[in-house]
Amino acid sequence: MADTPLLLQYRDIKAQHPDAILFFRMGDFYEMFYDDANIAARVLNITLTSRGDGVPLAGVPVKAAAGYLRTFIAAGHRVAICEQIEDPKLATGIVKRAVVETITPGAFLDEEFVAGSRNNWLVAVHRQSTGVGVAALDLSTGEFWLETVAEDGLAEAIGRLNPAELVVARESEPLPANPEIMRTMRDGWE
Structure with missing residues (x-):
């Protein structure tokens, strides 16, 4: 069966955010389709x-x-928030939508989620011939921390920070860190 214009729009946007659960705004609900709907049903109960047309669907008000969102983040998922970016009453055809925010453990500013007694570090690691650059940012407090460590000091630096999320280059060697920490892979820096 052919996709509807709405599902084509959903699939186009989802293709740009394949590693995130897509909260797709439809009126007063965020809808999830296909695999995201199956994951949402399981994780969010x-x-x-x-x-x-048989397409799996789950939604939340x-x-x-x-x-x-708290439940998804606590379960180790990232979520892309896709909003309607035009007034549905003025739309000709399907309402325009776009991802306006991607929420990850290191970039989630919900006060009930971020523990007040510890930092919620988003940590980037970059290996160079002169050492390993470690940059940490806590978006909830505005704190920023930066240092260069020797390769053999990287595990201690990451352990001391206890980050909510690590940002690393795709081609980077594995990091000596808790495998349960979310990793965001990006193209390497020059």
Whole structure:
């Protein structure tokens, strides 16, 4: 069965954010389709249904989204928030949508999620011939920390920071860090 214009739009946006659960705004709900719907039903303990064409569907009310986001982040998922970027009443055809925010453990500013007694570090690591650059940012407090360590001091530096998320180059060697820490892979720096 052919995709509807809405599902084509969803798939185009999802293709740009394949490693995130896509919260796709439809009126007063964030809807998730396909694999994201299956994951949402399991992680959030919400009902999995399907559209008339058999496409898996799960949704959460926009007003309750913060609680569901906390659950996704605590379960180690990243979430891309896709909003309607034009007034549906003025739209000709399908409403334009775009991802306006990507939420990850290191970039989640919800006060109930971020423990007040510890930093919520987003840490970037860059290996060079002169050592390993470690940059840490806590978006909730504005604190920034930067240092260069020897390769054999990297595990201690990461352990001391206890980051919520690590940003590393795709081609980087594995990091000596807890494998449960979310890793965001990016193209290497020059």
